[in-house]
Amino acid sequence: MTKSNVKFINTLMNEPFLTREQELELARRWREMGDQRSLHALVRAYMRLVVSIAARFRNYGLPMSDLIQEGNVGLMLAAARFEPEREVRFSTYAVWWIRCTMQDYILRNWSIVRTSTTPSQKLLFFNLRRLRARIEGAWATEELSEEGRTKIAAELKVKPSLVEEMGLKLSKxxxxxxxxxxxxxxxxxxxxxxxxxxxxxxxxxxxxxxxxRSQWLAEALDELSPRERGILSKRRLCEDGATLDELGREFHITRERVRQLEQRAMKKLRESMRKRVEQHTDLFVEA
Structure with a gap:
C-alpha cells in the first residue's frame, strides 16, 4: 500500500463518529431533499467502518485498497437504501452492506475457479479457517482431522463432506x-x-x-441396378432401415426376393470397392 493510501486511511480513521440524532438528520435530508452534502457527510463519517472490516479480510491475499473500494460501494448502497423512519443506527445497517460487498468481491477474485456458490459453501469459506484454528489450534496439520470436520460441521450446521471439500479448496x-x-x-x-x-x-x-471412402461408395452404388440400389439404400444406408416386408410391398416382390436382391447387391458392392483400394484396411476406420 502506498504512502498516500496510508495517509488517506489514517485521515478516515480520525473522522469523528456521528451521534444518533446527527445520523438520522443527515439521512432524512439526503432521502427527502436529495442533499448531496448530507450524503457525503454521512458516508465519510463511516468510512472507518470500511477500513476496519477490510482489515479482517486481508488474509485472503487480495489488495487492501481493492477491499476498501468494494466496501465503499457497500457503504454507498447502504446510504441509498437506509430508511431513517425505522430508527435504526446507520452504522449498524451499513456494516451488513459493507461486509456483503467485500465477501462477494473475495469470492469472485480469490480464485479463477468459482469456489463458493451456495449459502453453505459461502459460510464455510469465511469461517472454516477461524473455526479450525479454534478447534485444532495453531499447529493443526494440513489435513483436517475427522473429529475437526465433525465439530465444524455441527457448529455451522452443514454436512461433514462439505467441510472436507472446502478444506481441500482452501489448502490449494x-x-x-x-x-x-x-x-x-x-x-x-x-x-x-x-x-x-x-x-x-x-x-x-x-x-x-x-x-x-464416400466417393468410392457412391461410384459403387452407381454400378447397381435401380432396384438393387433402392433396396440397399433403404435397408443399409438409412438410420432406421426398412424391413424386408416394407421393401417387399414397395417393390411388389416377396420378402424372400428382397433378401436375395440385398445379398446380391452387397456382393457387387464389395467387389466394386475392392477394385478401388490398394489395401482392404483402407475401407475401415480405426477405432
Missing amino acids: SDTSLNAPINDASDGELQDFLVDNQPNPEDIVIATRAAER
Missing part, C-alpha cells in the same frame, strides 16, 4: 500452467498435460480418407 492455490517445474528445469507444468485428442495432421488425414 491457483498455479499458472506456464509456471516452471523447479528452478533447475526449463520445463513448464503444461508440458505434462496429456492431450488425448488427435493432432491436426491426424484430423486432416482422417477427413480426406472419409471423403475418399
Whole structure:
C-alpha cells in the first residue's frame, strides 16, 4: 500500500463518529431533499467502518485498497437504501452492506475457479479457517482431522463432506500452467498435460480418407441396378432401415426376393470397392 493510501486511511480513521440524532438528520435530508452534502457527510463519517472490516479480510491475499473500494460501494448502497423512519443506527445497517460487498468481491477474485456458490459453501469459506484454528489450534496439520470436520460441521450446521471439500479448496492455490517445474528445469507444468485428442495432421488425414471412402461408395452404388440400389439404400444406408416386408410391398416382390436382391447387391458392392483400394484396411476406420 502506498504512502498516500496510508495517509488517506489514517485521515478516515480520525473522522469523528456521528451521534444518533446527527445520523438520522443527515439521512432524512439526503432521502427527502436529495442533499448531496448530507450524503457525503454521512458516508465519510463511516468510512472507518470500511477500513476496519477490510482489515479482517486481508488474509485472503487480495489488495487492501481493492477491499476498501468494494466496501465503499457497500457503504454507498447502504446510504441509498437506509430508511431513517425505522430508527435504526446507520452504522449498524451499513456494516451488513459493507461486509456483503467485500465477501462477494473475495469470492469472485480469490480464485479463477468459482469456489463458493451456495449459502453453505459461502459460510464455510469465511469461517472454516477461524473455526479450525479454534478447534485444532495453531499447529493443526494440513489435513483436517475427522473429529475437526465433525465439530465444524455441527457448529455451522452443514454436512461433514462439505467441510472436507472446502478444506481441500482452501489448502490449494491457483498455479499458472506456464509456471516452471523447479528452478533447475526449463520445463513448464503444461508440458505434462496429456492431450488425448488427435493432432491436426491426424484430423486432416482422417477427413480426406472419409471423403475418399464416400466417393468410392457412391461410384459403387452407381454400378447397381435401380432396384438393387433402392433396396440397399433403404435397408443399409438409412438410420432406421426398412424391413424386408416394407421393401417387399414397395417393390411388389416377396420378402424372400428382397433378401436375395440385398445379398446380391452387397456382393457387387464389395467387389466394386475392392477394385478401388490398394489395401482392404483402407475401407475401415480405426477405432
